[in-house]
Amino acid sequence: MSVDIDPKLLEILVCPVTKSPLEYDAKAGELISRQAKLAFPIRDSIPVMLVEEAREL
Numbered sequence: 824m825s826v827d828i829d830p831k832l833l834e835i836l837v838c839p840v841t842k843s844p845l846e847y848d849a850k851a852g853e854l855i856s857r858q859a860k861l862a863f864p865i866r867d868s869i870p871v872m873l874v875e876e877a878r879e880l
Contacts, residue, residue: 826852826865839872855880 828847836845838856845854845863853862854870861877863870 827868828865828870832870836870836872840874853878 826849833845833847833854836854837843838845838859838861840859840861841856843856843858845856848855848862851862852865854865854872855862856877857880859877860880861874862880863872863877865871
């Protein structure tokens with residue numbers, strides 16, 4: 824499930840829990856926070872940055 828996301832958006836987004844940078848996993852369609860051990864979904868090219876919606880790693 825490859826998802827396109829604006830690279831400029833990736834530069835400004837941070838983890839809502841730790842405020843650390845996020846890694847983009849295009850294949851899974853997720854933004855990964857290694858520090859918080861969470862994966863935030865991207866739906867319709869929009870990152871869902873809610874902890875309740877995140878998947879634990």
